[in-house]
Amino acid sequence: xxxxxxxxxxxxxxxxxxxxxxxxxxxxxGKEVCWMPSYGPEMRGxxxxxxxxxxxxxxxxxILQEFDxxxxxxxxxxxxxxxxxxxxxxxxxxxxxLTTLPTxxxxxxxxxxxxxxxxxxxxxxxxxxxxxxxxLKIVPIIDIQxxxxxxxxxxxxxxxxxxxxNLEAFKQGExxxxxxxxx
Amino acid sequence: MGxxxxxxxxxxxxxxxxxxxxxxxxxxxxxxxxxEIIEYLAYEDPYNKRTGMVVIQAESEIAAINMVYGAAAxxxxxxxxxxxxxxxxxxxxxxxxxGAELPGLIVNVVRGGPGLGTIQPSQADYFQSVKGxxxxxxxxxxxxxxxxxxQYDHVGLGFELAFKYRNPVMILSDGAIGQMMEKVTLxxxxxxxxxxxxWATTGKTxxxxxxxxxxxxxxxxxxxxHNIKLQAxxxxxxxxEVRYEEIMTDDAEYIIVAYGISARISQTVITMARKNGIKxxxxxxxxxxxxxxxxxxxxxxxxxxxxxxxxxxxxMIEDVELAVRCKIPVYHYGRMGGGVTSSTEVFEKFVxxxxx
Numbered sequence: 001x002x003x004x005x006x007x008x009x010x011x012x013x014x015x016x017x018x019x020x021x022x023x024x025x026x027x028x029x030g031k032e033v034c035w036m037p038s039y040g041p042e043m044r045g046x047x048x049x050x051x052x053x054x055x056x057x058x059x060x061x062x063i064l065q066e067f068d069x070x071x072x073x074x075x076x077x078x079x080x081x082x083x084x085x086x087x088x089x090x091x092x093x094x095x096x097x098l099t100t101l102p103t104x105x106x107x108x109x110x111x112x113x114x115x116x117x118x119x120x121x122x123x124x125x126x127x128x129x130x131x132x133x134x135x136l137k138i139v140p141i142i143d144i145q146x147x148x149x150x151x152x153x154x155x156x157x158x159x160x161x162x163x164x165x166n167l168e169a170f171k172q173g174e175x176x177x178x179x180x181x182x183x
Numbered sequence: 184m185g186x187x188x189x190x191x192x193x194x195x196x197x198x199x200x201x202x203x204x205x206x207x208x209x210x211x212x213x214x215x216x217x218x219e220i221i222e223y224l225a226y227e228d229p230y231n232k233r234t235g236m237v238v239i240q241a242e243s244e245i246a247a248i249n250m251v252y253g254a255a256a257x258x259x260x261x262x263x264x265x266x267x268x269x270x271x272x273x274x275x276x277x278x279x280x281x282g283a284e285l286p287g288l289i290v291n292v293v294r295g296g297p298g299l300g301t302i303q304p305s306q307a308d309y310f311q312s313v314k315g316x317x318x319x320x321x322x323x324x325x326x327x328x329x330x331x332x333x334q335y336d337h338v339g340l341g342f343e344l345a346f347k348y349r350n351p352v353m354i355l356s357d358g359a360i361g362q363m364m365e366k367v368t369l370x371x372x373x374x375x376x377x378x379x380x381x382w383a384t385t386g387k388t389x390x391x392x393x394x395x396x397x398x399x400x401x402x403x404x405x406x407x408x409h410n411i412k413l414q415a416x417x418x419x420x421x422x423x424e425v426r427y428e429e430i431m432t433d434d435a436e437y438i439i440v441a442y443g444i445s446a447r448i449s450q451t452v453i454t455m456a457r458k459n460g461i462k463x464x465x466x467x468x469x470x471x472x473x474x475x476x477x478x479x480x481x482x483x484x485x486x487x488x489x490x491x492x493x494x495x496x497x498x499m500i501e502d503v504e505l506a507v508r509c510k511i512p513v514y515h516y517g518r519m520g521g522g523v524t525s526s527t528e529v530f531e532k533f534v535x536x537x538x539x
Contacts (some may be wrong), residue, residue: 020190027190027366033426035190035364039216039302063365064527108409154190 002032002055003141008081009073011048012126018071019050021132025142026054036062049074049169069139071131075099088183092135102180109180110138117176118169122149133173135136144170149178187369193334193360194219195266196367197290200338201236203220203230205373206288207259208237214266215302216358217292221264234375236384248289249274254376255285256396258383260342260375264290266358268299271316274478278317281413282398284382288338291356292361295521303521304358306443309498312355313472320410322417324352324424325471327442331365332467339370344424348416349382352366355471357494359444361525426469427478437463438538439483439529440503441492445517449492451526452533463533471499476506482490483507488537492529493517512537 005022009015019035026033036051051067053059070085072078072093082102085091089109090108091097095101096115136142145171151163191199198220202211206449211221221240229236241247247263254261265273270291280287293308295301297530308316315321324344326337334356343351384394400406431453432438440451446467456463466482468475483489490510491500497515504513516532518524 023364024190027188033190033364033366036359037362039358039362059365060454061448061526063359063444063448063523063525063526 002053002057002059003069003139004067005052005054005069005071006049006064006081006084007052007071008047008049008068009071009072013048013073015073018128018132019052019086020154021129021147021150022052022054022055022142024154025146026151027145028144028149030112031055031142032057032059034059034062047074047080047174049077049081058086069135070136072102073097073131080103088106090139092131092138092177094131105181106183110134111178111180112173113176113178114173117172121169121172123165123169126166129166130169130173130176137174137176137177147163185251187394188230189367190364191331191335191367192219192362192364193221193328193331193356194292194362196331197338197354197356198227199367200335202227202233203260203370203372204339204342205234205260205375206236206262206338206342207276207375208239208245208250208254208261208262210239210241210254210261212241212244212247212265212268212269213267214226214244215267216294216304216361217264219361220290220292224303231379231531232451234372236375244269244272245276248276251278251285251287251289252276252285254285255280256384257286258378258380258385260286260288262290262292262338262342264292266292266294266296266302267296267305270308270311274311274317277323278315278319278321278418279398280351281317281321282319282409283395284413285351285394286342286349288329288341288354289351290412294357295439295519301521302358304356304360304444304523305519305521306445306495306517307495307498308355308517309360309471309493312353313474313502321413322420322472323345323350324348324420326354326361327354327469327471328354328356328468329443329446331363332367334360335367343350350416350420357444357445363485373465404441411426421473423438424470425475425477426431427475428469430465430467430469432464432466432482434462435485436462436487437490438464438466439490439492439531439533440466440468440479440484440499442471442499443495445492448524448526450531452480452492452529453531454528456533461538472508476502479503479506483510486511489513490516490529490533490536491515492524494522495519
């Protein structure tokens with residue numbers, strides 16, 4: 001099975017990086033992976049999204065209209081992509097910055113309060129890896145050891161000293177994810 | 184696991200391949216959606232750190248392709264890359280390279296047109312690439328990668344074919360494949376060869392006549408003979424270099440013909456069709472020139488129809504129609520100007536065209 005994932009939020013929030021970490025980790029675990037960004041005249045503060053496909057089968061089209069799992073990190077993305085979750089699929093959101101909440105009844109919904117938790121920990125930069133922790137707790141497609149390997153592979157050596165901190169944040173993310181609605 | 188597998192963007196794969204296949208020089212000018220090629224090469228700095236490969240950001244696209252002409256005239260493996268508007272600027276020099284029988288690699292990561300168009304992916308440069316975008320009677324081998332791995336592999340293959348025929352080769356990619364990341368199995372580093380080729384202009388060499396590289400023969404008889412020689416070369420390409428991939432064509436009643444990102448989208452359409460009990464297959468041309476016309480003609484005997492999926496108004500469909508000689512219905516489906524087709528759209532179109 002392949003898992004079709006969409007991550008959507010603000011440019012500068014680490015949306016594309018989060019997707020890359022996921023793809024690198026999947027690759028380290030020997031899976032098929034594809035990372036397809038929305039690219040365009042994007043800017044910091046604008047919207048950005050990325051499709052990541054991770055699985056055991058050859059990946060056909062990287063251009064998808066509906067997804068098994070969608071991660072929503074701002075209001076614009078919720079408006080645009082709530083309907084793109086396959087019926088029975090999963091929607092994750094961080095309520096920070098959302099003025100409305102997801103309303104669909106035919107999908108599973110989870111909340112990862114990663115912005116709030118990362119502020120409390122005094123390091124907002126680990127926000128995105130915390131979201132990944134929450135995601136993989138519910139959708140266990142990749143083991144944490146491969147997240148670690150993926151980080152070592154994808155980050156330049158000068159940043160390797162930050163990996164333990166990121167893995168802490170990942171575990172924090174696993175702990176804070178809450179079920180809002182399960183079918 | 185002895186294999187060197189990396190996660191790379193399509194554009195980065197082209198750049199890494201240029202270094203690994205021992206290319207002598209890259210000349211380029213940035214344009215979205217392919218700027219990562221020159222960015223990656225500048226960051227890797229192969230001149231100082233890896234193979235001694237020259238990387239130059241030229242003052243314009245036209246300057247870059249003429250630098251390729253110059254380096255190729257010295258027998259060097261030289262390449263350039265750009266996206267649609269930049270490739271239009273290079274057409275004059277590409278025609279000159281064919282005329283002067285110079286090898287070289289040109290990468291086009293296609294974006295929507297016409298004009299400055301948009302930075303989103305497109306396949307609307309098919310005619311320009313396969314029918315000769317510059318002046319004069321000419322062709323060049325056009326490779327159409329549909330995965331990041333092929334973006335990498337086609338750099339090696341492209342140079343092999345360019346030197347085999349002493350003719351430029353084009354990689355016709357698109358913004359989607361250029362921007363997406365997939366796994367790539369890298370090949371071992373090859374050295375730059377520094378071979379002295381007998382036709383190349385390498386300075387005064389005592390044991391041979393001077394080499395003269397030109398596309399200008401003022402005597403019409405000489406120019407005509409030169410053209411006859413070039414046409415014979417294009418015919419040899421047609422006879423020996425056709426490449427394509429077939430998916431589930433064995434029992435197919437219908438096929439999709441698509442290349443590049445449209446072929447990837449169509450692979451999903453095939454699985455949707457098979458789930459619905461429809462015998463649909465895919466023929467994916469890997470070389471757009473030479474085109475797999477013969478194979479399509481063979482297949483057409485057992486087919487009820489063909490759908491061409493292209494991100495254009497319908498360009499490759501003309502070659503498909505010629506190939507099957509109107510024996511079976513051939514339809515086009517595509518989007519334009521940077522619009523990307525979805526698998527569902529294609530499937531619905533297929534059903535409405537053939538099964539209703």
